[in-house]
Amino acid sequence: MKNILFIIEKEFKQIFRNKAMLPIIFVMPIIQLFLLSNAATFDIRNLKIGINDNDKSTLSKELFRKIASSNYFVLTSIPKSISEAETELDIGKIDIYLEIPPNFEKNIINKNIDNDNTIYMLFNAIDGTKAGLGNFYLQSIIGDFSGSIIKYNKSIYFSPEEMIVFKNIGITYSNWYNPELNYNNFMLPGILVLLVTMIGTFLSAMNIVREKEIGTIDQINVTPIKKYEFIIGKLMPLLIIGTFELIFGMFIAVIIFKVPLVGNGLVILSFGIIYLIACLGLGFLISTTTDNQQQAMFISWFILVIFILLSGLFTPIESMPEWVKYITIFNPVKYFIEVVRLVMLKGSGFGDIGRHFLIISVFAISLNSLAVMRYKKTNI
Amino acid sequence: MKELSIKVSNLSKRFGNFVAVDNISFEVDKGEIFGFLGANGAGKSTAIKMLCGLLEPSSGNAEIAGFDIYKETEKIRKTIGYMSQKFSLYEDLTVAENIRFFGGIYGLNKNEIADRTKYILDWLKISNLRDVLVGSIPLGWKQKIAFAVSVIHNPKIVFLDEPTGGVDPITRRQFWEMIYLKSGEGITIFVTTHYMDEAEYCNRISMMNKGIIEALDTPENLKAKYSSVNMDEVFLKIARGK
Numbered sequence: 001m002k003n004i005l006f007i008i009e010k011e012f013k014q015i016f017r018n019k020a021m022l023p024i025i026f027v028m029p030i031i032q033l034f035l036l037s038n039a040a041t042f043d044i045r046n047l048k049i050g051i052n053d054n055d056k057s058t059l060s061k062e063l064f065r066k067i068a069s070s071n072y073f074v075l076t077s078i079p080k081s082i083s084e085a086e087t088e089l090d091i092g093k094i095d096i097y098l099e100i101p102p103n104f105e106k107n108i109i110n111k112n113i114d115n116d117n118t119i120y121m122l123f124n125a126i127d128g129t130k131a132g133l134g135n136f137y138l139q140s141i142i143g144d145f146s147g148s149i150i151k152y153n154k155s156i157y158f159s160p161e162e163m164i165v166f167k168n169i170g171i172t173y174s175n176w177y178n179p180e181l182n183y184n185n186f187m188l189p190g191i192l193v194l195l196v197t198m199i200g201t202f203l204s205a206m207n208i209v210r211e212k213e214i215g216t217i218d219q220i221n222v223t224p225i226k227k228y229e230f231i232i233g234k235l236m237p238l239l240i241i242g243t244f245e246l247i248f249g250m251f252i253a254v255i256i257f258k259v260p261l262v263g264n265g266l267v268i269l270s271f272g273i274i275y276l277i278a279c280l281g282l283g284f285l286i287s288t289t290t291d292n293q294q295q296a297m298f299i300s301w302f303i304l305v306i307f308i309l310l311s312g313l314f315t316p317i318e319s320m321p322e323w324v325k326y327i328t329i330f331n332p333v334k335y336f337i338e339v340v341r342l343v344m345l346k347g348s349g350f351g352d353i354g355r356h357f358l359i360i361s362v363f364a365i366s367l368n369s370l371a372v373m374r375y376k377k378t379n380i
Numbered sequence: 381m382k383e384l385s386i387k388v389s390n391l392s393k394r395f396g397n398f399v400a401v402d403n404i405s406f407e408v409d410k411g412e413i414f415g416f417l418g419a420n421g422a423g424k425s426t427a428i429k430m431l432c433g434l435l436e437p438s439s440g441n442a443e444i445a446g447f448d449i450y451k452e453t454e455k456i457r458k459t460i461g462y463m464s465q466k467f468s469l470y471e472d473l474t475v476a477e478n479i480r481f482f483g484g485i486y487g488l489n490k491n492e493i494a495d496r497t498k499y500i501l502d503w504l505k506i507s508n509l510r511d512v513l514v515g516s517i518p519l520g521w522k523q524k525i526a527f528a529v530s531v532i533h534n535p536k537i538v539f540l541d542e543p544t545g546g547v548d549p550i551t552r553r554q555f556w557e558m559i560y561l562k563s564g565e566g567i568t569i570f571v572t573t574h575y576m577d578e579a580e581y582c583n584r585i586s587m588m589n590k591g592i593i594e595a596l597d598t599p600e601n602l603k604a605k606y607s608s609v610n611m612d613e614v615f616l617k618i619a620r621g622k
Contacts, residue, residue, distance in 0.1 A: 006484025010473065017472050215466030222432050222462040224454055225485045378453060379429075380436045 003225050007233025015237060025241060029195050029249045033257065036191045047134045050077035050085055050094035057105035063145050067098065072137045089124055096134050097122035108149065188259045189340035190313040192249045196272060197307070197333055199245050200279025201300050203238045208287035209296040221377040231372060235280045242276040262347035268340055271353070274360050275336045281367030288374040307333040332363045383410040385537055385568040386431065391440035393426050400426040402591035403440065408570060413563050415582030416572040419619050422588040424572045425465070428541050432462050445536045461530035465542035468526050471515030475506065475525060478514060479532065486533035500528045520551030524558060531562055538562070540571040544578065556581050576611035587618045594618045
């Protein structure tokens, strides 16, 4: 066991002597958290909208004003008909077309529930997210609008029964756990996970392959050191650095980016440590199957890109095809993203995420056992 | 009866259809300096890797210090030292840190490491290089330090795979003085080299060609047998198929 200490000592010396390492450890998390959280936002603004008001009444103008003055939309056109709007949609002058029907105000004031009083909307759905969010924003504004008619427009009296009908026009919604729909709150915990994943996997894959490349691995393999001693000695410093990175990243997220930490940070930390062991095991496994840093880098990237895309960070796993959902079962990144979001935003504790702990432990144990089995002091 | 250090019988290594080492057999006595010669690609490194437990043989047997190379690899690892043609110290660690690391993983304790560090620094007269990064030390010095580190745990046998490649003649001579010193202490030296003047320093020499051992004897006997004035000629005659 004493041998392990000598390896840990040597690893730390080498890591901190490497001029590229310190910036990676300290600057990478800040840049990633800052850049990605701002760039990878789903919060879409300045959608180009064209509004055709066929009513030109007080109420319709009020709705017109509400939409046009919202900072989600920019009024770029006032098409006179749907065919005109379609042309504009084609040439990209507008993303969304909204049409207010004639007699819009009259139908409301006369409470003509039976008359068709539908507001018509047309979306450019090439970018599905953009269209979906535009729809969502418009629905919210219209819902808000119909609510305000009931509340403030004293000239129209609504009986309680009528109010129920009117409420059905609008949409009632509330966003739990992230009430302001703040995308920083949603993205940052996930990006924190990416950071830890990359640090863990790349560092361990590169570190061991590097010894192969230089040839010092032979010098280690002729010594009586045990395989597990070598591996623990190699991975321990990386585990310490990765854990530090996680704590550091969490501090930045909570203190600088004001992401709420509803749950207990220690839950994330303890999960993160097991998760890191899994990542280190993955990197180590990659290093046993490759001969140089180039190969190790390519394979690590290949695996991580798949893991990240199927992690639920950018696209919800619920909306993936069934067969892809099965693949995500084997994606450790997915579990950590769920845990970080659950703990930070929802306040889940150990009891709520016991299943996640179990699964990630299985990952950690199996990846490392596989790596130890594959690592051979005597080559064939 | 002489005490045997290495006993190899019918050892072979095949990579697919390519036979790198073809059924070689030889014995090395305790304390002997055994030269393992051959052209590039003759199979020297493959053979040495099998003896050190870095590579599994395809067939045949070998005993290192009485231990079987299949079943007692861990015991062998405690008994041998190894220095490869690829540079074997960590360039981003200092001389003292390298000594400390390798001493540590060979299981030396704190006092032993301190003793060995002082011994090596005095032996090579490099106390001034103690805290210098190995990467900034000239090659010849690095190789001498690497040799000293490879015997840090007082092994019974040390395997040197082209230890003096690219080193100037003066440093090579100093290197061989170090080898003689350790040989005198009873350590068996198993060394591969391309320098024929170095071959003359060995007690016995084996000449390898295309995976087989073509000749094995003392330098004097080999010169007589191949009616050559020096080892260069012997080497050329064997490598070109007489």
